[in-house]
Amino acid sequence: MGIPVKNLEIFEELQQDELDMVSNYAKSLIRNRVPHTTSYYKFQEARKRMLAKNPMTDEDIDKVIYEDSEE
Numbered sequence: 001m002g003i004p005v006k007n008l009e010i011f012e013e014l015q016q017d018e019l020d021m022v023s024n025y026a027k028s029l030i031r032n033r034v035p036h037t038t039s040y041y042k043f044q045e046a047r048k049r050m051l052a053k054n055p056m057t058d059e060d061i062d063k064v065i066y067e068d069s070e071e
Contacts, residue, residue, distance in 0.1 A: 010064075021046050 011019065021043065028039035051058055 018050065 011022075014022065025039055025043040028037060051061070054061075056064075
C-alpha cells in the first residue's frame with residue numbers, strides 16, 4: 001500500500017514518540033480488529049495531549065486525516 005507524498009510529509013514531521021504511538025496504534029488495530037481496545041483509549045489520551053500543544057483544532061486534524069479518503 002502506497003502513501004501519498006502529502007501524507008508521507010506528515011509522518012516525517014512527527015517526533016519519534018509520536019511516530020511510535022501512531023505505529024503502535026496501527027499495529028493494535030490490525031492485530032485486534034476491534035476499535036475500542038486499551039490501545040485505542042491510550043491513543044485518544046495521547047491525542048488529547050498533542051492537541052493541547054498543537055495550534056490545529058480537532059476538526060482541522062480530522063479534515064486532514066480524512067480528506068484523501070473521500071476521493
